[in-house]
Amino acid sequence: MSRLFHALTLGQRCGALLLLSLLAAAWLVPLFGYNQPNVQHLSAAFAPISAAQPLGADQFGRDMLARLAAAVRLSFGLSLLCVGSAAVFGILLGVVAAWSQPWCDKLLNFIANTVMALPGLVLVLLISGIAPGSFIMLYLGIALTLWVEYFRVVRATVQPLVHSPEIECSRLLGFGRWYLFKRHIWPAIASNVLTLAAFGAATSILMMASTGFVYAGLKPPTAELGLMIVELFPYFAEATWVLIQPLCVLVLMVLGFNLLAGQKA
């Protein structure tokens, strides 16, 4: 663990710290009794800060702290799911493409190019059009746009590696494919994959918020950052402070992942 910590740059440490504190806050908040993100108190709309509602209330008198915590958990959960499945799928197909027959490589590359021919958000919107408001469709759409990056990077890195002397040697010694992957391929792709994963997490959080923002994602009353922003926007004059909260949380989350990915622009 300490070795991992020392390997990180200052920016990456800041990013990790930011994300960890957000995560901890999001999971701890319900334990302190702020666990009702959807309970309305219409008489207490935009109630000021109090012990019961430390961040105030929104237009329906719902507790903002509980809502924000729920939204952060949702965003983290979705991004973890999307990045996890996209990475596993992309790495697997990338290695397969680099390792197998040319026709298989061509086929997989063709599929990847087909996905790449559409901008990600368009694809996500199209797929979420199948069942608006469905978490699974949103997840499928985002994961579908993300796996291509892993596939391309892994394929490009592994292709020259497959015919390298060290892998030939290990093969001649009779080691299995899993061992070859663990010993030779994973170390070569690991740092790139982790960078991609951090960027991918930021992208998936942004995409989810974007679809919520245009009412094409999850449906109210789900506590979701994009939805919260668009719902609160009409009240910005009365409650600027409340509108700023989901905006800040969203920016902090994306900033955290971007910092964690490191500056490679």
Place this chain on the structure above:
Amino acid sequence: MKQILIKRLLQLIMMMWSVGTITFILSRLLPGDMAYRIAAGRYGDDAVSAAAASAVRQELGLNDPLWQQYSHWLWQLMQLDLGDSLVSGNSIIAELQHQLGYTLILAVAAIFLSALIAVPWGLACGFRANRTLDRVSLVVSTLLRSQPVFCLGLLMILLFALTLNWFPVAGYQQPAHLFLPALTLALSLAALSSRVIRNSTAKVINSDFYLFAKVKGLSEWHSFKRHGIRNIALPVVAFMAMQLVGLIEGVIMVESLFAWPGIGHGLSHAVFSRDIPMLQGTALTCGALFVIINTLVDSLCYLLDPRSRRA
């Protein structure tokens, strides 16, 4: 050059096929009987009867096997027969023509503005790499990049439209309406491209050939003009292709935010109202824009770099 065009044409066809397929699946997954739904759309809700529905089913071949319907769907797509909107009843092509004009104005204005911002910004940082200005600009660009483009747009509205009252919030009649959406998009694009320009500039002015140009007595301006610009531009233009995804996605968000009546606005509304022909049309147009601008960037790279022509 020919190879670039063929590759992109293939990409265009694949894009059309995938959009067509997804929307075909979508249209079959909608709840309710399709024949009744179309009959209701044609004759009004009151005039729907089993006879009308079966007439529609006969006419549109809804009893045919699925693969026949699918090939029919693709055949119509190939002829660019996109049908009529389920909401407004107008033909999709006419609506798209109307929207595309607005989107192109917005996209061109945004690219132009972002170049206006990013080029001086990136060059200034590149010439003074790792000095104070560069450090500050890194922080600014990181902060800008962490914003989803609609947050940036909201901040613009709050600042310029509601506090300072300089520009209108939303609308599309006057040129003044264009400014805020274009600036929002431009800033989000410039945040990233300024860093690319900065890196490229720093690399070129620290290179041996640039040093040599100065050693042989060329002035700062001459060595920059003869040896700098083209070398700096190449990675920047190549990077623009990557940024296109951001541009198209940004257009969708910004148009929805500022009620700019373009393709992206149409797309998000089509998802919201489940207007499938419209969804297909707008997604196709977004995809086509993406491929076409990509082709332009590829050709520009080809023209900029004489090495690619020799190969």
